[in-house]
Amino acid sequence: MFFLDLFRALEAHKVRYLLVGGLALNIHGVERATMDVDLMLALDPENTLAFIDVAKQLGMQPSDWDDHAAA
Numbered sequence: 001m002f003f004l005d006l007f008r009a010l011e012a013h014k015v016r017y018l019l020v021g022g023l024a025l026n027i028h029g030v031e032r033a034t035m036d037v038d039l040m041l042a043l044d045p046e047n048t049l050a051f052i053d054v055a056k057q058l059g060m061q062p063s064d065w066d067d068h069a070a071a
Contacts, residue, residue, distance in 0.1 A: 003023070003037065005058060006037060010051070013051075014050060015047060015050045015054060016042040016047050017039045017041050017051070018039065019037070019038070020039070021038030022038070023036070023037055023038065024038070
């Protein structure tokens with residue numbers, strides 16, 4: 001399951017994040033049909049780059065990683 005792969009990879013890369021949105025509600029027992037994952041990241045450069053590594057490893061293809069990594 002993609003969600004488990006994502007959370008395992010985030011943990012392995014020590015990415016600091018919070019799970020928010022519909023999936024977070026599901027985990028707390030509120031039924032909500034959703035397939036997206038909403039994350040809030042700590043935006044320091046090291047954490048951002050670690051998240052980008054995870055996203056690329058999992059085949060995610062946003063168009064502006066480099067803009068965020070430079071912040």
